[in-house]
């Protein structure tokens with residue numbers, strides 16, 4: 631095994647463990663009675679999903695692209711932070727390691743920005759700064775509730791930046807760039823405002839999110855590539871519902887943002903974005919990202935649509951259950967959300983072929 635793979639494989643192993651731990655914790659949070667674990671995992675669900683799993687994956691992807699050894703410190707630190715949470719070590723250890731990892735990601739983007747100062751890199755850099763801010767609020771603040779909107783910002787801006795990076799063929803016109811910049815600015819100003827006036831800030835951010843969703847729906851190449859076939863069409867079929875979820879999530883932030891801190895309505899506020907937008911994007915991008923970080927190719931198969939349809943359908947039911955305050959229905963719909971993710975993972979493994 632090459633030296634570089636010897637670094638990447640343990641990081642990827644941590645990413646997978648963080649995801650599995652987060653899913654287990656999600657089922658506990660839904661109210662399913664699972665065999666007790668020696669560690670109190672349920673409270674770590676959000677942090678494991680956002681930082682242990684996705685944050686570490688984003689750091690790894692960027693470290694691979696940068697091709698600098700020092701850059702691997704970022705995924706190593708946030709991956710270790712995820713392990714610390716999984717092992718039930720004192721929370722400050724995991725939180726500090728993840729915060730250090732997120733600072734590493736800002737440094738990676740600062741480096742990329744010097745070479746390539748473009749709108750996509752600026753957007754992703756802003757996303758990484760939001761991750762650091764959320765982590766500092768989580769480490770030092772009174773409640774995780776204040777960190778979550780910043781974590782959402784991290785994932786949403788990272789994905790939006792990646793879409794622009796991939797859609798560059800469309801050559802954004804000045805007008806569309808301006809609308810994009812306005813949407814991101816409204817969202818970001820809302821987050822900063824939330825530090826002083828939580829409710830007003832989140833409502834303003836919600837407006838930015840819905841605008842960003844509309845922008846992606848209008849300008850992303852997915853609207854054209856949905857007419858193609860095979861993998862290209864599948865990716866577009868993941869992205870388009872994701873953008874609709876972003877618009878819906880933004881609307882929920884406008885209505886309920888800052889008024890709810892737990893329970894079913896709060897669940898809808900978070901998971902329209904985290905499952906609807908973020909996971910739809912992951913389903914779509916995984917066949918491109920996995921071969922970029924591992925020496926394997928993913929062969930497209932129509933069965934990729936099975937978890938996609940399951941995720942979308944079960945999420946519609948979950949958000950309906952949330953808004954109707956129907957806990958038993960949410961439990962079942964959430965279980966199917968988890969199944970959709972597990973089938974998606976199984977599909978990826980089944981379709982992976984070692985690259986010569």
Ligand code: HEM
Nearest residue numbers: 656659660675676677679892893894897904905964967968
């Ligand atoms: C796979 C299906 C998922 C299920 C079944 C699930 C379930 C839950 C539940 C029941 C809650 C508590 C909500 C309440 O207060 O009642 C929660 C909170 C949360 N979830 Fe999820 N979730 C899932 C996926 C995700 C994903 C993919 C992310 C992020 C990418 C995420 C991030 C969060 C965050 C940040 C919180 C709030 C912080 C916390 O309490 O840990 N969830 N989730």
